[in-house]
Each structure stands twice: as structure tokens, then as C-alpha cells.
Amino acid sequence: MKEHTAHEPNPKLDLVLERKIDVPASLVWRAWTEPELLMQWFCPLPWRTTACEIDLRPGGVFSSVMEGPEGERHDSEGCFLDVIPNEKLVWTSCMLRGYRPNLAPSGAECNEIHFTAIVTMEQVEDETRYRVIAVHGDESSKNRHAEMGFDQGWGAAYDQMASMLRDMKS
Amino acid sequence: MKEHTAHEPNPKLDLVLERKIDVPASLVWRAWTEPELLMQWFCPLPWRTTACEIDLRPGGVFSSVMEGPEGERHDSEGCFLDVIPNEKLVWTSCMLRGYRPNLAPSGAECNEIHFTAIVTMEQVEDETRYRVIAVHGDESSKNRHAEMGFDQGWGAAYDQMASMLRDMKS
Numbered sequence: 001m002k003e004h005t006a007h008e009p010n011p012k013l014d015l016v017l018e019r020k021i022d023v024p025a026s027l028v029w030r031a032w033t034e035p036e037l038l039m040q041w042f043c044p045l046p047w048r049t050t051a052c053e054i055d056l057r058p059g060g061v062f063s064s065v066m067e068g069p070e071g072e073r074h075d076s077e078g079c080f081l082d083v084i085p086n087e088k089l090v091w092t093s094c095m096l097r098g099y100r101p102n103l104a105p106s107g108a109e110c111n112e113i114h115f116t117a118i119v120t121m122e123q124v125e126d127e128t129r130y131r132v133i134a135v136h137g138d139e140s141s142k143n144r145h146a147e148m149g150f151d152q153g154w155g156a157a158y159d160q161m162a163s164m165l166r167d168m169k170s
Numbered sequence: 171m172k173e174h175t176a177h178e179p180n181p182k183l184d185l186v187l188e189r190k191i192d193v194p195a196s197l198v199w200r201a202w203t204e205p206e207l208l209m210q211w212f213c214p215l216p217w218r219t220t221a222c223e224i225d226l227r228p229g230g231v232f233s234s235v236m237e238g239p240e241g242e243r244h245d246s247e248g249c250f251l252d253v254i255p256n257e258k259l260v261w262t263s264c265m266l267r268g269y270r271p272n273l274a275p276s277g278a279e280c281n282e283i284h285f286t287a288i289v290t291m292e293q294v295e296d297e298t299r300y301r302v303i304a305v306h307g308d309e310s311s312k313n314r315h316a317e318m319g320f321d322q323g324w325g326a327a328y329d330q331m332a333s334m335l336r337d338m339k340s
Contacts, residue, residue, distance in 0.1 A: 007229075007268060058228065058252050059177075059260070081251060081269060082228050090229070094264045094271045098177060099251060099286040101264045101307035106273075116269040137271035 007118045015134040017154045023165045025123035029086045044156035061097035092116040185304040187324045193335045195293035199256045214326035231267035262286040
């Protein structure tokens, strides 16, 4: 079998968050794959991730419940696609557990956007190059995701993750 | 990492084709993964598969062109999800190459159905237990796939594959 696919973002269709963090890649991996850790950072405050299921294998479920300060609730279920410990984690909103197609509507009218998240962590000496690529099906999805605050939202979540991991490291 | 997901079909949502064939699993694997072989059997006659791209790795493309006797043409692109040589091949119509969401409409009005195909081959002595599970997002998709002739279509394609593989073996 050939090596796993390399992912070069397409600027027309994809959004990218890139950071360097001063903790080992193995800690970033844990932040993404242990529910009790993920729940601490995954959702920018004042929203909170109040439940999370992680079945860490290709075809396994990745689901979460997010709750807002006014009692709002947002449930989502996705599916892991690629799981390479301490290196790469890929999941998508296009499928549910067991690779089942997710037919929930996506589009401007329902404020939902289907995307695949490609999360990579590459350790260089004491630092880790962390990257999230959000892969969309068309420009409209990408633009709506940007307008909904991809940079700010994923950036704030990253800050929460980095703060948690630095505390764990020290 | 845990082992790969086992796939138990859900009778309400999934369709299954199951056969026993008197060739080794490695030959069935080749029939599915070598374009020049796949093109010989993948589409029931009098339609033919006239082009095929196989990038055999998770996230790699699986595309084909089918042409009918009256000059009809049907292009499709999907994405490989799980690739375990001589054992399991999973691909989906829900995503394009590189795990990109496929936003092409699916539904009764356009005669397209999104599904994930889980193809397994299990060798038992000289025979191979061959199974295809078509995993759908809802009962309506499953029922339409059945009405479009899943059993006959995949059955006829299987017969063509089996005939080709027996010739290769002898």
C-alpha cells in the first residue's frame, strides 16, 4: 500500500489554522483523543463541550454536545477516517459512526456546513507544528465557514488547548 | 489504536451481497484494485467501465466512467477510506479525493444515492467468502438502491468478476 495521502490545502476551498506550540506532539494528540481533555478546550468559552464520544479508529464515532450560556445545545456526530497516533487525525461531518452517510442537510438555509478536518502535529525539537485544515465541498461552504468565524473560533479553542497543555507539561 | 471497526449490517439501512468463490482472496483483491481488471467486471453488460482511477490509500480517489450501449455516460468519483490488502476495502460516494465532501445532490429527484461500500474477502481454505455491504444514510436511500436493482446489478457484476478470476486462476 502507498503511504497515506499528503494534504495540501486548496486556498479556494479550504481553511487553515496553523500554530507552533511549545509542548510535545504526544500532548497535542492526547488533547484531541481523550474526552476528558478535549471537553476542556474544544469549544470557545462561554460555550462548553458537555459530552464527547471518541471511538479512536477509522470508522469510529466522534461526537460532541456543546452547550451555550443561555441553555442552547448543539449535538454533532462525525466519523474518524485516519488515525495515526501523535501525527495525524482525520474526521468528517459527512459521515456518522461506521462510515454511514450523514444526510443531514448542509447549506446556508440551515447554518450547517459539511467539512473534513485534517489535524496534524509535527514535533520539531521541543515544539510542535500544529495544523488544522478544514476541507470543504465548494467555495460557498468555505466562505460561510469563514464568515461564521473559523479563524476566531478555532483560534480561541487552540488558545484554550495550549493553556491546558502547558499546565499539564509543567 | 484499537482494531478497525467490525461492520455488522443494519437490515433497515444496509444492503448486502454475499458469495463464496473458489479463488484465493488475493485474486479478489486484485479484481478490485487493479484498474485493468476492475474495468472488465465492475459494470454489468451491456454497460462497460471505460475508465477507472484507483489511488489505493485512505483519502485516495476511486473514480470510474461507465458507458451504455446507446452512448450514455455516467461519471462518478468516490474516496477510499480503509485499505487492508487481501481483507477489506472501504470506499464512499460521500467524499471526493482527499476526503473532500461530495456536495452533489443525492435523492429521489436526481436518481443518485450516497452510500459507503464495505468490501470484505475472507479466505477459508481454497475458497473466499466475499461480501459487499452498501451502507446508507436512511431507509429511503436503501429502498431506492434496492429498487434500482442492487441485487441484480451487483450480482451480475460479481458473476463477471468470478468468471474473470476463474480464468486467471486456471
